[in-house]
Amino acid sequence: MSAALARIPRPVAALLLALAIHLIGMALIRGFGTMFGIRAMLVLATLLAIAAIGQTLVIIIGGIDLSIPFVIGFANVTAAQLYGDGVPFAVVLPLVLLVAMAIGALNGLVSASLAIHPLIVTLGTGTALQGAVQLWTAGFPTGAAPSYVTSFVSIGGSIGPIPVPWLIPAFLVLAALVILALGRTVYGRRLYALGSNPRAAQLALVDPVRTWTITFALSAGFAALTGVLLLGFSGAAYARVGEPYLFQTIAAVVIGGTTLIGGRGGYLGTIAGALCLIELTTVLVGLGLKPPLVQATLGVTIVALVAIYGREAHVRELI
């Protein structure tokens, strides 16, 4: 059974799983499969998938990025505050993205050049960043997103007759670009090379410090983008809005079959993983479980899923 399961490509397995959860939800919960419900799940899964782009790239090179939730919060609050103060949004967005990417670049640079585990570096810079943002806004951020950002991500939005907000097609283009970049560009191949064997990659003239710096900068950039989109989604700024994304991005990546050891996996799996997580959460909430029990069930499910198809090799197979 597990041998047969292991032969299914992991993104496909995760997608099938999301579909299965959806069917279970339709069978058990009245009104689960309605258009509105599906649209809501699509938007939520898309936001998670965008936040998880960076986590996917970073995990492929063998790192991990714990600063994602803090960067999301930073972008969320800063964008609202600046736009509320009258700065045009065309200035706000690039500014927020650039500052976030600078912080991400610092994460990658420090981790790679000094061989410090990125877990600690990203945790340190992320915590300091969140403190700084909260200090600046005194804990009570004001401001909002421009109305076109709100309608861009709105669950009720539509493109002409198609009942999805513009976020969805825009994300499909972005996802295609990420998948292309991973599979068909020199940068993508460098990520896999560094992730599977850093020493061999260096001998093949891949510069690890440069690649790590670029990748962590990208990760922070996508996190900041998520923060701005979340501002449009929820309407008000909140410095801790990114908190659920710490573990959800890692979970989406892992369920999608990208291994934390690095060098294997891809973004298609992460999208499927994000769909799985959102479907599962929605079904559990729909079944009337209280948030703590939803959390407990998610924990068990993540472990069970990875136990079925995400196991590591035994040490004897590594010799």
Add this chain to the structure above:
Amino acid sequence: MSRWLAGRAYLRLAAALFVVLLAVNIALNPVRFAPASLGVTIGLASGLILAAIASMPPILAGRGGIDISVGPLMGLVNVVVVRWLVEGLGIESPFLIVPLVLLLGLLSGALNGLLATVLRIQPIVATLGTSLFYAGITLTIVPSPAGTVPAWIKALAGPTSILPLAAVALLWLLIKRLPFYEQLLCVGSDDRAAYTAGIPVTLVRFLAYVLAGLIAAVGGLCLTGLIGSADPNIAGTYTLLAISAVALGGVSLAGGRGGLVAAVLGAADIFLLQTALTFFNVSTFVLQIVYGTVLTVAVVLNADRLRQLLRRRRHA
């Protein structure tokens, strides 16, 4: 002493920071650090110190070993003791509560060990799963702070606060006399070589998680004394603080390098930093900035690679 330190260069920074921060704290607040109130002060720190010690064995075991569930397990111990044992079953005797708490820690550690080493789920994912599970169960048992605790548990955060720390230190000294300790460091430095040399790698790693669960449970009991009630929202933050403490103490997250003193020093540094800053009445936001910056700067200064780079420059 100097020979002991020679093999532990990674401790230097944490030790120096400890001396400086302790001096600053004593200068700022002599009353709190007077011998008479030492019990209370240690009681304030013991939860974090024990969480840091608990995080250490899985990290020492290498290949991505880490236990994220330390904090949530402490929270679970807290609510299980207050709500189920004390309120539910009316048990107040330490001779019943302590063994039951230790049993809960052992079982939780064994569960993490089973998932991470026998089932071979990546440790961060396996313990993330158990974390979410424990945090959810904790909130379900006690949705908001409630309950009281027996006097002897409260005393664990006061006059007798040194007891649990001493017990764990003794346990660690005992472990260092066993072959298991050397095997743990071997597995952490190079698991393939250790496996080839006949060390039961899976068993050693499994035991590292069991140890983590056991020590975290003791930490949960100390935390219960400190809070004096069941509070589902406090312990969750301990995981990241504990891992920061361990890194600050110079323990390599790649495995194979570290020890009890490193974890204790790192945790004490974070605690002293917090008390010094709260003395100035700064907001939690400033606390967060300073804490994040100190953590980042400390690991940078402690990096082997930095030392190599500097040495190369000096020779050139």
